[in-house]
Amino acid sequence: MPALTALTNHQVRLAARPVGNTKPSDWSHTSEPVAEPSEGGVLVKTLVLSLDPAMRGWMNEGKSYIPPVGIGEVMRAGGVGVVVASKNPGYAVGDHVYASLGVQEYANIPESEFKRAGLVKVDLRVGSATQWLNVLGMPGMTAYFGLIDVGQPKAGETLVVSGAAGAVGQTVGQLAKIRGLRVVGIAGGPAKCDWVVKELGFDACIDYKAGKLKEQLRDACPKGVDIYFDNVGGEILDTVLTRITRGARIVICGAISQYNNTTPVQGPANYMSLLVNRARMEGMVVFDYVDRYPVAIAEMAGYLKTGKMKSKEDVMTGGVDAFPATLLKLFSGENFGKLVLQVATE
C-alpha cells in the first residue's frame, strides 16, 4: 500500500435538493487527498456501500428522524470497509467495520464521531461484507424488530409484505415463515415473484404490475391479512387496508412509492378500516433498537449458517462515481435483492 498521503479520496456530494427523482446536477463529484486519522480516530477504506430507500428522505430539507444531508456534504451512506490506519487501540489495521462511511473511497472517522457514525466491527466469517449490509445490517435489523416488536406475529396468522424482493421484504418474509405464519409477498414482475416463492419459500407472491391487486390479494389471503409490513405506501397500502382482519397490525416501515413525489403524498383513503377492524398502524425506526442488534444478529447469523434463511444482494460496480445512477435503480424497482455498490476490493 502506498503512503496514505499519496492517495486520493473520490467523493460524491449533495449539490442540490432534488425535486422528484434525483438527477445528475443534484450531485457533485469531488476529490481530495487522504489524510492521516486524528488522535483516537480511524481511517477506513470503503469496500461496499448500502443503497437504501431512506436516502431519498435524507436529501430533503426538514425535520425527520435524522437531520438532512447538507448541501455540499458527502452523501450519507452506510458501508463496510477495512481499517487502513488507526490511532485507536480498539481498532487495528485490517479490521473490518460497518459505519456511516458516506459515498467516498476513504472515511476518516475521529473518535468523537464513532457513536454517531455507528462504527462497529464486523466478522466476515459470520457473513460476507454485503450480507453485513443486508440480513446482518440495517435492513435485517429493520425486518427483525419491525416484524417482532411492532408486528407481533403469531403462528398461523397471515402476513403480507410489500417490496418482497427488496432488502427488508425478503427478510421479513423469511423470518415470518420461520415463525409459522402464512407469508404472501408483493413484488413487481414475475421474475421477482418466482424467486420469492421458489427460493425464499413464501407461500405466494402477488405481482402488483399484473393489475387486479385487490382480487389477487383476496385469492392469496382467503382469511384476510393479520399483519401488513409496508415498504411502499400508495395504492398498495390502500388496497391492503380493505383486507385486514380484526386486530390487524400494519407496520409502517417505508413508502418508496411516494419518496419522489412532487405532488402531495397519497394518504391511505381506506384508513377507517382501522376503526372497523380495531386495527393499528404503527411506524418504526430501526435506530431505536440498536441496543438489541447483537441478539438479532446472532439469531440471523444462525439462520444463515443453517441455510434457514437466504440473503440476496444485487451488487453493482463502478465505484463511487456510479452512485447517482445506481440509486435510481432503487426507485424504478430494478434492483433484485439488497442493492449494494462495490467501491473497492481489499
Place this chain on the structure above:
Amino acid sequence: MPALTALTNHQVRLAARPVGNTKPSDWSHTSEPVAEPSEGGVLVKTLVLSLDPAMRGWMNEGKSYIPPVGIGEVMRAGGVGVVVASKNPGYAVGDHVYASLGVQEYANIPESEFKRAGLVKVDLRVGSATQWLNVLGMPGMTAYFGLIDVGQPKAGETLVVSGAAGAVGQTVGQLAKIRGLRVVGIAGGPAKCDWVVKELGFDACIDYKAGKLKEQLRDACPKGVDIYFDNVGGEILDTVLTRITRGARIVICGAISQYNNTTPVQGPANYMSLLVNRARMEGMVVFDYVDRYPVAIAEMAGYLKTGKMKSKEDVMTGGVDAFPATLLKLFSGENFGKLVLQVATE
C-alpha cells in the same frame, strides 16, 4: 294508559341509501298498531333517542362493524324508554331501560333479541334519561375505553380531541383532565370553544373555523401532541399528524367530516409522521368493551355526582317525525353537546 292495541306506533324507516347528505326522500314515515309483547318479551315506550355520527355509516351498504340498516327497516337508534308491558319476569312495567329501540314510539323486543338490542335497565336516580345516552351511555363508554385503553394517557401529557363540544369529545377531555393531562379541544366557533374551556375546564380550545389550524395547534401544544383522539378525520387529522410527539397515540374513533362524502375519503397524507415519530394510529369500536361498561359507568356516575364531570345534552323535540331534520344538525355541527331527540314524556 289506554289499552295497548288502541295505540299507534309512529316510525321512521330508511327508504333509500343516501348519497352525500341525507334528504327527505331517503326516509319514509309509517305507522302501525302497537302489539302485545311476545312470550318472554317486553314492550318499551321510547322516551329519548340518541343521534350519533355513526348512524350515517349504518345507512351505507357494505361490510362494517355492524350490518347496515336494510331498506324499509325502522332506522336503528339507541334510546331510553320505559317498559309499558312485560312478559318477562326480569322486567316490570315502569322499569327504565336502554336498548336499540329504533326511531319509533314503541319498540317490541322479543326475548331472543334482548342481547342484540343491548337491552339493559337504567337507574334514573344515577343519571337522567339523556345522561344515559351521553356520559353514562355509548358516547361516554367510547370516550372512556378509547382514551384509557387505546390512548393510554399519562399525567403531564398533552391530549388533543376534535369534536370537543360533541358527545364523545366533551367526556374525553374531562376524563383526561381528571387524569392530569393538558387538554386541548378542537371545535367549531367561539361559543363552543368558550364553553369547552370555561365550563368543562379544558386548558385551551382551537376554533377550526377561524383558520390557521397549524399555527393555533402549535401555540396550544408547545410540547407537541402525545394523544390525539380523532372524531372528525379530514384536514384536522392531517394537520395534527404534523405535531405529534415520539411514541404518540392517535385514537381513531370517527371521521364525521368524511361521512357524507360523495368523493373518496381524504386519507391522511401526513401518515408517514407515524414512522418518523414511532407513533401509532389505532381504531376502536365501543361494543368490544361491553363487559366492562359497569365499571366505567360506576366511575362516571361518581364524577357526575361530585360535579367533577359535566354532561351537556342538546335535546330536540318534535317526536320521531323530527328525526330526519335533527340528524342533519349533527353533520352541520349545529349541535352543542350530545344530540338527543325527545320522543315522549312519561
